[in-house]
Amino acid sequence: MGPAEPPPIRVPVGEGSPRWTSRTVRRRVLLVVHNATSAGRLLDLLPLFHDDFRVQLLVTSTGSSAFQSGIREIFAELELPVLPWEQALATRVDLAISASFGGELAGVQGQLSVISHGVGYTKRLGTPGSDGAEPTFGLSPEWLLADGRPFVDGFVLSHPEQLERLARTCAEAVPSAVLAGDPCFDRMLAARPYRDRFRRALGVRRRQRLVVLNSTWNPEGFFGSGGRDVLPGLLPRLAAELPADDYRLAAVLHPNIWHGHGPGQVRAWLDRARRGGLTLIDPVHGWRQALLAADLVLGDFGAVTYYSAALGTAVLLAADGREKLDPKAPLAEFVRRAPRLDPYAPLRPQVEGALDGHRPDPTPAGFVTSDPGRSAALLRRHFYALMDLPEPAAPASLEPLPLPPYDPPRPTAPLYVRTRVHGTDITIERSTEQPYDAAGTTHLAVHEDTRHPGDLETADVITRDGRPDDPRLGGPDLWTAEVLREHPHCAAAVYVTGPDACTVRTRDHGAFRLTAGAGADADPAAYASSLYAWLAHGGTVPPDGVTLRTRTAGGAHPVTVEAVTEPSERWPHSAVAEWADTEGAEPQPV
Template sequence: MSHREQLDRLARYCPAAVPIALVAGDPCFDRMLASRPLRDSYRNRLGIHPDQRCVVVSSTWGGPSLFGRHPSLVLDLARQLPLDEYRVVVALHPNIWHGHSPWQVRMWLAECARAGVVVLPPEEGWRAGLVAADVTVGDHGSVTFYSAALGTPVLLATWPEETVDPASPIAALLRTAPRLDPSVALKEQVNAAIDGHSPEKYAPITELATSEPGRSAALLRAEIYTRLDLAEPATPADSAAVPLPAFEPVGAGSQLVQVQLTAQTAEVTRFPAAALDEPSSGGVLVACADEPDRRWLELAEVLVHDDRYDDPLRWIRASLSRLPGCLLAATRDRAGQWIIGGTDLPTVRLRGADDLGPVCAAVLHAWLCSGRKPHDLPDQLRIRLGSREELVQLSTQD
């Protein structure tokens, strides 16, 4: 048992088991508690920038679960949450992976992964995700309860109270936590859950996660050595931090970029290309050269390739000749400098752009579509992406 209240329920439901029951805390929860000082390390490994909000989507298995009821919710979140302000991380119960096969789950989530969603493997990673989370969108599974017990805001996408013991802490959480409506704007609901969260409100429920926080390793080891009739080691039994995720997540590929221009500043909001399916979508579609979805290549207004060419203008001209609907293309020269070009347009070279070549290409597209000339570009352009701000040097050459 993880908490003494479970011993009380056991006495009601199965009194014969009480003499052999042990209240030993929760080793899994204790490891997450031990991991909290490393929160920034987990966030960095998951590709979460300091100013981004991490939205963890957790689903248990079965028909009433989040993934069972709302299989498109992960992609909907990715479509509606700006890339520079949020990172979506999804953790599905291992029974989903192995009940339907890892291949099938990866196919279901392939578009989500291309939209920048971090898909955690079934073996390990969900605990690191909970430590990194700013909010968890979940259901009646234990992961949602663990997240609440860590003090993280939770939003319930499903709340099937009939599937759990009505006297259990998870049932109390299902009755108390705010509920997500997948049919209305998701960003506002996510922000409201984070900004309005009060851990004290849930304390009477989440305190029932364990009555022995931080002591499970010691209690379990003492019990095991007692039953083996052996002396315990002299070294203390401590809970280890959970492993850092052993993979490097990738960002979104093709993107829908919204640009607001002033004289020397561009306010940029980025979404994955899949956001084009949202009714209120609008912006510049920037497609990657390695884009597997032909639809985005055919609709692209800007084409980018983060590669290095001896003659980048040759690649730009050749690529644009095969994509008549595309106005601009961008890639790097051998020195790593971004170069943006178009048919019958001057070439724009960037310095200090680093990873912002695709963004600058979208800004140039918006600049041209607003009626401005390439030679009117300022020598320096300040680009704002969420709370991030970068200064890019530009030079225009005929």
């Protein structure tokens, strides 16, 4: 038995509400939420009612979705009056807007407009309790008729293609159909000029390529276990086969995955991948920015993968699922034609081939919306017409996509570092496993926060990142000295202080400050491994410093290396020997 429904609210609607309200409004607009997925699309629409003192916004949840998690958090963010569903059905409103057909929508007292929460209407899904072949969700009598009659006053479609399918499957609903574009896609189109900012927010370096893993919900999706269940084996191979400095990995998962299994469970399942550098993207507020930032999407038959193709991004399908789609939908045709990822073949050649051979196909963008950039004007006109209220004088607009918080990769898994030294040029490649045919000299770099402390005892280089004034760590000089003292095998300790600088302390050469030069844009930990390899190859830092060139991700990154201690001030080698004597281990000179 579920929790009892909360009591009815009393203001700004409810019994006796006029006594308590500060403003009298002319229209009430009710946002009807089925689950977190549909709520995300309703968030796109809120700016259409901004600054209109004639309108009171309300929100309710039908309670009809199996995915109830996440709704409360979205309501808290909205900070709108929340009506229990029974009160919502009993309250007269001027306009109700839903981004789903879940719940007793036919019982809403007021004009009802329904908008898609995906890329049109593409998937097969029967109504609760239905038997037989599943109809197309949103384009069939099962979803559009109540007692044999249409109950939706405004059925928003984004493209005439959807109207044609609607006419074939449920002609009774055609008179209520309205072509009004796609606000979700319009927000992405408007944010295209800020692609580089979104990439920097994810810590994507200039020459890195961002690979986004995307999955819709249900067993046939990329994340699901109903097909070949390739994801558990694919994740560690991506981190092993795609060099860390060449590629950045992120995942956009359907909200129903997050809220069906629980965010904590999703993070637990993907823990190893996250420690290898995978970033999980906010499924409500951050996924569009990630798509705009992406170079390649490993996806499936969901709307997000189709949006990626519509943006012109390279796509490889890791799951098919075409049997879940309306075969007449453009998404189904895209799935039939899109290139596939072979999860059992080497991954790097497939990824590089998809990127290098990609030629954007204009077809998906042409079917996402027939009115790109115009959804705000079209939707507001539609909503205000249903309310029989003149539109505000100001032009209709949507909220710009926000710049996400800075979220660089934070890999803590050990990295095998392959280097080749040619003078002051050091070619470097890092990955979580050592390829059998790897060229060059290899050393092991381990983050201090590794899950397995034993990794630190075999590490040649130990790293961590933090502010230079972090009192817990004591700053770069103290921390690096402590690491060398605590880990006799370690030859270099690296404290990354920012996106372009770090401090490195070695056993025989003292401590150095490394600073990226003009045009450099790689991980400072990679610079530190370059210095380690160069010193091991016989290099010596002169008193006035030296500039090394770290070659990775197809570019050369100049790095200034400056000594920060005189030989007499270095951490005493006798102390190293004394520690080694007590521990029975030999220090590893560089």
